[in-house]
Amino acid sequence: MVRSDVRGDGGRPRVEEPGDRDGDLEAGGESSGSDGDTDVRVPEQRGANRRSGGGGRGRAKTAAKPRRRRVLRWSATVLAVVILGTAGAGYLYYQHLNANIKKEKLNLGDTKIAEPTPNAFGQIPLNILIIGSDARDTEENQKLGGAKENFGGPPLADVQMLLHLSADRTNMSVVSMPRDTLLDIPKCTDPDSGEVYGALTHAMTNQSLERGGPGCTVATWEKLTGIRIDHFMMVDFSGVVSMADAIGGVPVCVNANIYSHTSEGKGSGLKLKKGTTYIKGKQALQWLRTRYGFEDGSDIARAKAQHQYMNSMVRELRENATITNPNKLRRLAEEATDALTVDEGLGDVAKLYDLSTELRKVEPARITMTTMPFTYVGARVVPKEGDAEKLFRLVREDIALDGKDKKKATTEDASSDDPAAAKDKIGVLVQNGTMTSTLAPVSGRAHTVSQLLVEEGFAKSSSDATTAITEDKTVVRYPSAELEGDAQAVAKALGIPLGQVEKSTDVSGVTLVVGADWREGKAYKAEDAEKGDDRTPESADALNGANKKACMEVNPAFTW
Secondary structure: OEOOOOOOOOOOOOEOOOOOOOOEOOOOOOOOOOOOOOOOOOHHHOOOOOOOOOOOOOOOOOOOOOOOOOOOOHHHHHHHHHHHOHHHHHHHHHHHHHHHOEEEOOOOOOOOOOOOOOOOOOOOOEEEEEEEEOOOOOHHHHHHHOOHHHOOOOOOEEEEEEEEEOOOOOOEEEEEOOOOEEEEEOOEEOOOOOOEEOOEEEEEHHHHHHOOOHHHHHHHHHHHHOOOOOEEEEEOOHHHHHHHHHOOOEEEEEOOOEEOOOOOOEOOOOEEOOEEEEEOHHHHHHHHHOOOOEOOOOHHHHHHHHHHHHHHHHHHHHHOHHHHOHHHHHHHHHHHHHHEEEEHHHOOHHHHHHHHHHHOOOOHHHEEEEEOOEEEEOOEEEEOOOHHHHHHHHHHOOOOOOOOOOOOOOOOOOOOOOOOOOHHHOOEEEEEOEOOOOOOOOOOHHHHHHHHHHHOOOOOEEEEEEEEOEOOOOEEEEOOHHHHHHHHHHHHHHOOOHHHEEEOOOOOOOEEEEOHHHOOOOOOOOOOHHHOOOOOOHHHOOEEOOOOOOOEOEOHHHOO
């Protein structure tokens, strides 16, 4: 059914399909309608079943399985936790806070992405997927979020943001994916029941969470972007109010008076005057949920408001001295850990504290918020060809999205001191890495390149027809120093620069991965690094963390 909500801006109509959870009674709204935007997890659920908590999947047989709702603000909770380092304050009652944290398996898919190559100082970047579950699993959540008809359904991942911390810890990039994005969801296996969820094509990204848990959302992101994800943090709603209150509010800006409310009872109920207002508690929830009233009323506009709030919160957490009050920190730590579901690698306070220490090294001026470039397909969106893949590549290659990376010194490729074996004695496995976020892998490409090696005298070259991975540039990997000379011999035979030969513990022998830069032809053409364009696409709508002038545009139909 096509929605005819008051828009007043000629925006696209919303088409309700599976995956939609829009509508009435967003947080703090006056209406008693049943189509709220998301849930709120209440403190009384502490210590409840790990699988039925608002931050979990809500899929236990005895637990209610919440229905569809969307949110774009849990991520503010998690960023506040990790950047402030509130988990550190939690050492006061370490075991209690550890018990608050819920844990799930990191990746439920079949394909794994290799770790990135360390920089000259042995550092590697860190990628954390922030997920907001729209679970409705308690009567209180239902009361606060509405949508009674959805009570008992599976949760959806209606907030998805990838947080990338650079290897040298100087900068941070955040990439939001609109929850209306259509993409391919890989096969996922539930780690508890063993149930296998078959792969989906052209499905809404938020459906990934209901297919075994957050580990399927991780697998979906890795499949789309080719970015290795190290951790996830899934958050529910309960910590937002307490955090906003604890730091004395967060400043946000609108360019006109706004009242997010329609004649049909939809909207968050947010009512603010033009200019900057410090919001906390109920108003913070309303801001983070508002779609009706910002720009074209889309999820894209709401993500932009989310970015503004997150940046402001980070600045406040760094600048507000009152947050050092032990009681406030303790309350914040309590609420934050109770709201979190994380992968097993982040499953205790000490690890969260270590993570917060790393993230706090980044100044707001080096934080960049972006939205995945997209193209509309009806009322949905798909990754924008060219721009989306470019943004993903910049993250994969650990290139700062603010354009402030120091120029890397160029050095000539050095040949190995390890002598290569005879060509016909070198075993080489060729894999197909030609898949991108917008292009399917080139069928038979690994076999084609393997035959080129055979023609060059590498009689033991073979192809792996079972693995399709993502690799921007063609690369030759080897597991140990004694095979370095062999790997370089393979690269030289095909004209691959020695800078693209790397040691990796993810391979057991010399392995050539044919990348997206060699999808056709027999001759490899090395890219001229000087001609590379590493600027963030304008369509990513980047917002710098130090920008205090950001102000949301109000739809004229929602002014007062």
